[in-house]
Amino acid sequence: MSIALNKQSQKLFSNAVTSIKKYIQEGKLRVEDKDDKVITKTVKLKRKRPERGVVYLGHIPHGFYEDEMKSFFNQFGTVTKARVFRSEKTGRSKGYGFVQFRHPDVAKIVAETMNNYLMCNRLLKAEYIPPERQHYRMFSGLDFSEKCYPKLFRKIKTFKQKNKNRTDEKHAAFCRKQVKKIEKLKQILLQNLEIK
Structure with a gap:
């Protein structure tokens, strides 16, 4: 148990000690002893994001939006995210978007199957995007309320x-x-x- 010199600061001190112990256990804080000097360094843990499969869709017909995409592509596998790009002024679809699947193998199958698929008198274009070409902001800004437009x-x-x-x-x-x-x-x- 750690004891502070002042009774009033005991609670604050004990909270600080427990948080430091927690950081050391998680590997976020490294303590080094060099020549009787204690040096603490924070270490950033790189959390590896799970690899997801993303499919680009082009020539999307009118009315085939995020909810419809999710329900349609769920027949292949679990859809984690879907996004249709829209005009900033009007909120109308620009005709292309992305669908993210939990497993990359499913995304590859979807890209092969849905490429040149006839949907509402349009040939849907589908292309698998490998993880090295996936942008981290591909699905950011998913607020599609009317206030955005x-x-x-x-x-x-x-x-x-x-x-x-x-x-x-x-x-x-x-x-x-x-x-x-x-x-x-x-x-x-x-x-x-x-x-x-």
């Missing part, structure tokens, strides 16, 4: 604003404002007709 977000916001329930007073004010706009446009059109 400004044009889509503004459109939905406008729909909600126009369709919200109004009180009678607000509705009357809205109608008066619309009538004023129409009157202004009417005057501009009449002026343009008189000039010609």
Whole structure:
């Protein structure tokens, strides 16, 4: 048991000692003794990511998105991730994406089977991507909510604003404002007709 010189700092001290012991056991901290000097070095443990199989898909038909991909490709093996690349403005599909499988052998089979597969009057292109060509950010940014796409977000916001329930007073004010706009446009059109 470790004892601190001050009673108040005993709890803090004991927590520090237990965390250091834990780091030494996990191999994150290495203690070296050189010439009666204790040197501590933190060692980064490289965690090896499990090797996954990734398939590139091109010429993806409209409506064949992440959920549909996962359910369709589950017939071959376990699908861990799926991503369709989309336009930043509208949120529409760009027509290509990636599917990640738990086992690389399954991905190779899928790439061979699904290449030039006719789906919704389109020839689907599939290619296996080996682990050395896989980018670590291939599946990052998987938030597909409408807030990610400004044009889509503004459109939905406008729909909600126009369709919200109004009180009678607000509705009357809205109608008066619309009538004023129409009157202004009417005057501009009449002026343009008189000039010609």
